[in-house]
Amino acid sequence: MLEVTGLRVAYxxxxxxxxxxxxINEGEMVALIGANGAGKTSTLKAIARVLDAAGGDVHFAGEDITRLPAHEVLGxxxxxxxxxxxxxxRLTVAENLMMGAYIxxxxxxxxxxxxxxYDHFPRLRxxxxxxxxxxxxGEQQMLAIGRALMGRPKLLLLDEPSMGLAPLMVQKIFAVIQAVAAQGMTILLVEQNARLALEVSQRAYVMESGGISHTGNSAELLTDARVRAAYLGE
Ligand SMILES: Nc1ncnc2c1ncn2[C@@H]1O[C@H](COP(=O)(O)OP(=O)(O)O)[C@@H](O)[C@H]1O
Ligand SMILES: [Mg+2]
Structure with a gap:
């Protein structure tokens, strides 16, 4: 569904x-993990066209979207x-959600x-x-995910949804991410919390200094000695 080839980003x-x-295949949840500064956010931004790639291309559902403006990628x-x-x-929760449906x-x-x-996140209701x-x-994270869902996306790019949140809040948010995935949503999940990301995804790519250092099934990466030593603190 999403094909990223030779993508480069430079500042x-x-x-x-x-x-x-x-x-990323349709219906998959794929994790992109790696240390702070590895290039994960830059990768997501280049796909969403919030910034220009320095090279390479991105195909989505068979179409070259590498140079489309951001709103068309959203479209x-x-x-x-x-x-x-x-x-x-300065907008209410409901207004923020409506903004997600503006197209x-x-x-x-x-x-x-x-x-x-609201059923996913009763707290927002x-x-x-x-x-x-x-x-x-945590509530803002719920709202940001809810707002994205209001656009009925085909591919959801999540950048560090667990960042800075208490464990209970992380649990609630990830339960919803998994529920949305179970309904068939395709998801690219960027996380510094590698264990969590590998536990909920089917496949993963590990980024290191701007490149991809490992890839494989998430369950296998969870037991990979190098991944465990470098990213799971073991
Ligand atoms: N706006 C920017 N200007 C200059 N350098 C940046 C900018 N954003 C990110 N970088 C640099 O690019 C590299 C990758 O950053 P980023 O994509 O945010 O990584 P990650 O999300 O994995 O932490 C880092 O070295 C970071 O310092
Ligand atoms: Mg980042």
Whole structure:
């Protein structure tokens, strides 16, 4: 469904992503793990076209999307939930969710999807009229994921959904990510929490200094001695 070939990202003279190649099949949850600074966020941003790639190409559902503007990539069904969430702090929870559906016109379906987001995250329903800026970090993460789902994406790009959150909140959010995956959503999950990412995904790529150092089935990587030593603290 997604084919990334020789993708490069540079900031001035800094080569953040050095010609990486990977793919995601429809319906898969694939993890992209690696230390801070490895190039994970830059990779997601280049796919979502929030930034320009320095080289390589990205195909989605058979179409070359490498040079499409960000809103057209979104229109093709790729939604990025950015690191740090990026909710609109001065809009309410419900308004933030509606923003996620702004490219849609099917009112009845939008209302139904909103109910489904509230079923996933009852905490958001309780706070539907509250300003997003007053939510806790975990609630903002829920809202960011909910907002992305309101666009009915085909591919969900999640950047560090567990970052800075208490274990109980991480558990709740990952339960929803798994539920959404079980409904057939294709997901690229970026995580510094390698163990968690490998536990919920089918396959994974390990990034190291801008390149891909390992790849394989997540269950196998969980038992790989090098991965355990470098990323699982064992
Ligand atoms: N806006 C930027 N300007 C310059 N360098 C950047 C910028 N964003 C990221 N980098 C650098 O690119 C590399 C990869 O960063 P990033 O993609 O954020 O990695 P990760 O998400 O894996 O932590 C790092 O060396 C980082 O310092
Ligand atoms: Mg990052």
């Amino acid at each position: 001035g003279g800094i080569h953040a992503v050095k010609s990486i190649t990977f793919h 093709r069904g790729i939604a990025l939930v950015p690191e740090g969430r990026g909710v609109f702090p 849609r016109h099917d009112r009845a379906e939008i209302a139904r999807d909103m109910e489904q987001v 309780e706070r539907e009229g509250q300003l997003a800026g007053t939510l806790s970090g």
